[in-house]
Amino acid sequence: MNSLRGSDGSLPMDVFRYYLIQDTKYVREMQKAVIEAASKAPLNEAIDVLTAVFSNVERGAEVHERLFRDLSITEEEVNNTGFNLVNYAYTRHLHYYASLGWPQFLAAWAPCMWGGYHEIGKYVVGTGNAIFNAWAEFYASSDYWSRVEAILRTLDKYGGVTPDMERAFKDSVNFEIMFWEASLRKDPTILY
């Protein structure tokens, strides 16, 4: 088990490379879904979340470019690689909840930003591998945390969690776990 943990730097680089391409495809769909959901939100909440998520978008892009350079990943490769089944299902799930409404989408989105990335970023940061560390530092940063905070404070306004929101959240937690597992086994990328 331990041999596959990013925190000791022993994750095989081809697994990370596979993951990074799938993640890039995920993030684009996620960002589209955020804007789609925001178009259905109360204006002050839409602006709060969009500002938090997109304000320092160039910082994430810089880390990304650096990792792409280190791993010789090009835009073309990302575009020509399909989604694996979990990634396809997860991104359609985000689009589906964006079409249902704003609080439903926030519930579906939170596990990715909060657990999937910020908590894991904090866990991995400090690893001996410079590539994994550059990745982790971004997600562990206070900059990234302020994005998560915007989602959580907006969710908090919706006092009661509806059955819709609970299902969205739980499914996304499962999708997060399945997403990492699919990367570990380098699932075939068959969906476009």
Add this chain to the structure above:
Amino acid sequence: MNSLRGSDGSLPMDVFRYYLIQDTKYVREMQKAVIEAASKAPLNEAIDVLTAVFSNVERGAEVHERLFRDLSITEEEVNNTGFNLVNYAYTRHLHYYASLGWPQFLAAWAPCMWGGYHEIGKYVVGTGNAIFNAWAEFYASSDYWSRVEAILRTLDKYGGVTPDMERAFKDSVNFEIMFWEASLRKDPTILY
């Protein structure tokens, strides 16, 4: 004519107050329309424009709060005041073009940001009236200009101007003129 120009500070304050309430109602609809249109845009363009427009949104809010305080305008008054006919037509026009598509919306939106505010801001800035000057400094600022630039560079990507876009742009120029004129005569505010 000259007696009604903001640049010599002689605009009656009740006219400015009337205008500011209508403008506040306009901006909210405009921001909703921006997000709605962005949900139909190529992702990189959506992020570019949303970031430019909403990144320093708190700067505009500060100026606004200051003006609201000086003129004793409350949120309740804004909410309880209807739109005048021009404002109602103009904001529905923005929503309509947002529903048609992204480049159409950008064409409909540009006259407000570019001419209606940045150019007029530069014209009025330096006026002796402190209230008008606070207003003008915001729109004349490089911060505000960077919002306009994001719209213009995105529009420039759409080389050819379609008949749709041309009509949207021209109508908005006329709406801008009508909007100021409706404020000058303090049109009845009858639409909700």
